[in-house]
Amino acid sequence: MAPYDVVIIGGGPAGYNAAIRAGQLGLKVACVEKRTTLGGTCLNVGCMPSKALLHASELFAAANTEFATLGIEVTPKLNLPQMMKQKAESVGALTKGIEFLFKKNKADWINGVGKLAGPGKVEVTSEDGAVTVLEAKNIVIATGSEPAGLPGVAVDQVRIVDSTGALTLPEVPKHLVVIGAGIIGLELGSVWRRLGAQVTVVEYLDRITPGMDAEMAKTFQRVLTKQGIAFKLGSKVTGAKASKTSVTLTYEPVAGGAAETLEADYVLLAIGRKPYTEGLGLESVGIETDKRGFIPTDHFKTSAPGVWATGDVILGPMLAHKAEEDAVACIELIAGKYAHVDYNLVPSVVYTAPEVAWVGQTEEQLKAAGRAYKVGKFPFSANSRAKINHETDGFVKVLADAATDEVLGVHMIGPQVGEMIGEYCVAMAFRAASEDIARTCHPHPTRSEALRQAAMGVEGWTMQA
């Protein structure tokens, strides 16, 4: 068989987007994926199923608390199996969609475990144990990441679960303890909180959501606390002991002090993710990972000729949309085109209610860099649409260079702000000034007006607050 132009190992956001782009560019491409469905963690056990549960649980919570205010009287009853079923159906439809896109773009999907087997060779072991070797001019590693473990906390996916297990709990926990106040932990904690669980989040650091602008994180924590999520910050988990029906979690203050215990019926370990390169045969081409397991790259090129890497296995934010950017750029470079990914412009979104979204630099980063900046803010409580919808928690913050007015960072907490951050991503890609946003008409009444009003605030002419 003629060698492939590109063989991709991994069918997640990095892998499948790479395959599609390669197909579009007329490259002969195959994508090796060990799951029986495409889409990787994101589609199968990550972004997508979690969003299905976030959406459903948000409506359930609204039916319980908000509807009566609006004049709708109902007594909602949870049907968890149905909720899980609709989630599975949505996920199934999405993974089928990728299969369709593969066919459309003439990308071969090869089901099996892929492994590097020396330069230009990818060995695929299928489920029945059959081994085939694919010849490839270029190999793209897109094997993604897996949940990081914690000593003393053994994930059994029954009582002690990771993000994958937390998406398929058979019942609503009475008390769910989440280890790690990162995005994944808070999203899944929110899901079960809304469905009725008592939720306690234990975090090693003295703040939630590291990487998020500190002011936003503080506001976010206050909002979540109001929703009934308890936080134990600055706490180091030392062990979790599962019985048949419960888990005993021990933790101690990071600052020193006596150990304490928490009783829970479920524990979710969500302290982050780590690159997944196990059994990948990196040694066969002489690639060594860094201390944290990432594959070092230079514009997606690894140290081995003809071997490229994208997505969560390389440095940068571990996000599906970043992986997608990597993938497109990597394939375009393979095809001899120009490509560049600006990681500073990779947005982040927390899909809780309210949502948190941001792009660019935080105030802490700007201060550390010694960059003079100006701040414009606008609260959703002054936004007409948010007010009408009783969704007034949160605000928009725009950070701009003190001299050039170039937008350097945008941070939002508020209703569905994840859908609005893209505007600022485009603006920042064009190196817009806050004034450019301030002088751009936004529709009324929409929440997007808050973006404009905050931009006006940078130069002190916010008009509606």
Added chain:
Amino acid sequence: MADIMTPALGESVTEATVAKWSKKAGDAVRKDEILVELETDKVSLEVAAPADGVLSEISAEEGATVEPGALLGRITDGAVAGAAKSSSPKVAAPSSTPVPVPAGELQPEPTPGKAPPTSAPIPDTSAPKAEPVLAPSAQRIASENNLEPAAIAGTGKDGRVTKGDALAALEARAKTPAPAAAPAAPRAVHEREERVKMTRLRQTIARRLKEAQNAAAMLTTFNEVDMTAVMALRNQYKDVFEKKHGVKLGFMSFFVKAVVHALKQVPEVNAEIDGTDIIFKNHYDISVAVGTEKGLVTPVVRDADAMSLAGVEKEIGALGKKARDGQLALEDLQGGTFTISNGGVYGSLMSTPILNAPQSGILGMHKIQERPMVVGGQIVIRPMMYLALSYDHRVVDGQGAVTFLVHVKDALEDPQRLLLDV
């Protein structure tokens, strides 16, 4: 890759001088960005980039003379650092099409004495060209501060001008002493004032006049001429002259002939500076200021030395008619070696005309006025005219300038000298 070609310069214009490159080799350029300014005698025009990319080569350096169609430079496809081994072309305009910017900008003679012409018979044919893309904020800054958008270097995506770029351009302007010191912000227009934007032509005139003043060591010497003899001669022969030649015998022909006569005696006045050289011209092409509705223009009476008085009068008449009818061609305005300006027709008694660069001399004629003069110990009434010669002291010494004016005076006071060539 795209070639930057010298555009058509206008009928009968065969060459242009590369005046100024606004980009260096290696600079990123965007399509339609002004790269280089060309100058002909009468027209300066701007050549824009035919494509996005990098100015890889400048073939015609500043000062070089180029012909239409000649290569000025080359643009190669923009490769951004740190990209692929072979960045494939994402390009852009078919190459080697001549740059379509006939931004004809007429450069009229700076007319002495009187305010320079506001317009000229040759239409300003600035072709519509793509404006640079400015962010809304940059647009505001440029508009409020009269920044030329094309002059702001854009650092945004695809060369777009960001607010920071506009602010930087503003700051740069504040730092450099602007040649035409534009106010940082337009001052408020009061009730009984009116603000009118200068035409490009007008701006060019302003700039060129100032350049002439800046470049030359310019000063003016004066004399006066007794017009009795010329007036007598004219009165005596005007009817016969007109009958025979079909043109009136005016004063201009005498002045042209007197000037040519004087130029032959003092050749440095008929010269120009070129770098460290002086070019002496052995032809006598006299630019003559002609009033038109739109202002003054200075068409050229060529080879005036070989013409009769009637020939000069006919030529001036023809040029004047063309000027008033707006029919002057570019070539009618080009190549003068010396200028005569007559502010006297408007009543000026004395003036200090500004040189018509690169010429080295300009004669100012003035109003003829009867004044008491002392002739042979007697006070007599004589029709007198003050003469002014502005000259470039770099080329012409004081002695030469004074001598020149004395020759003009002598020839006019005793026109037979012209006949005898003494």
